[in-house]
Amino acid sequence: MFLKNAWYCAGWDYQVSQGKTALIARKIAGERVVLYRKLNGDVVAMEDRCPHRQAALSMGAKEGDELRCMYHGLKFGADGKCTEIPGQSNIPERACVRVFPVVEKDNWIWVWMGDPLKADPSLITDAVGPGHPDYNTRPCYIQIDADYRLENANLADLSHSSFTHDATIAMGWAQALAKPHHKVLPRGIKTDYWVRNVVAADRKLTQ
Numbered sequence: 001m002f003l004k005n006a007w008y009c010a011g012w013d014y015q016v017s018q019g020k021t022a023l024i025a026r027k028i029a030g031e032r033v034v035l036y037r038k039l040n041g042d043v044v045a046m047e048d049r050c051p052h053r054q055a056a057l058s059m060g061a062k063e064g065d066e067l068r069c070m071y072h073g074l075k076f077g078a079d080g081k082c083t084e085i086p087g088q089s090n091i092p093e094r095a096c097v098r099v100f101p102v103v104e105k106d107n108w109i110w111v112w113m114g115d116p117l118k119a120d121p122s123l124i125t126d127a128v129g130p131g132h133p134d135y136n137t138r139p140c141y142i143q144i145d146a147d148y149r150l151e152n153a154n155l156a157d158l159s160h161s162s163f164t165h166d167a168t169i170a171m172g173w174a175q176a177l178a179k180p181h182h183k184v185l186p187r188g189i190k191t192d193y194w195v196r197n198v199v200a201a202d203r204k205l206t207q
Helices: 148-156 158-164 201-206
Strands: 007-012 024-028 031-037 043-047 061-063 066-068 082-084 102-105 108-112 181-185 188-192
Touching: 007 024, 007 031, 031 108, 043 102, 043 108
Parallel strands: none
Antiparallel strands: 007 108, 024 031, 031 043, 061 066, 102 108, 181 188
């Protein structure tokens, strides 16, 4: 069970580049999605499934702003509609692929998996990306082979930092014993930790 009317992060902006075969396959909220850039730089997020024989469109190729399936050659526009079927002039109206709303913000690519009419960009959280002029950051990602709920639980309880990350960002027992303060928000939970009289993590790393 996944929330559909929500924004999901599909990756860093640099991961979706130009080029004929620059197609990125993702599985988001249980659905296969293919990402690519149009000639003007806009990102397209499309269902990664040709309606003809269910082949993965991420194994196809870009032709301008369109995507061609490499199984039987059907071509689809950025709006998901089929524009060409080799060997026939008639294109059925139902020969189309679902397209998802996409927003690029703070160097992240966000995809809305639910009702397109409810896709409100203001619901996307703010973040500090490598393009922010006041920060020196480097993008990366980690693939975690586990149920997503375990990762949510991990990030919701930072008391593990004192032990799991002791050599890097942890603040020792003071952090493990800190009492978190939780606040329920309309679309999530805000948690504050106050750790006092402890050397800051960045200074610890340079000592």
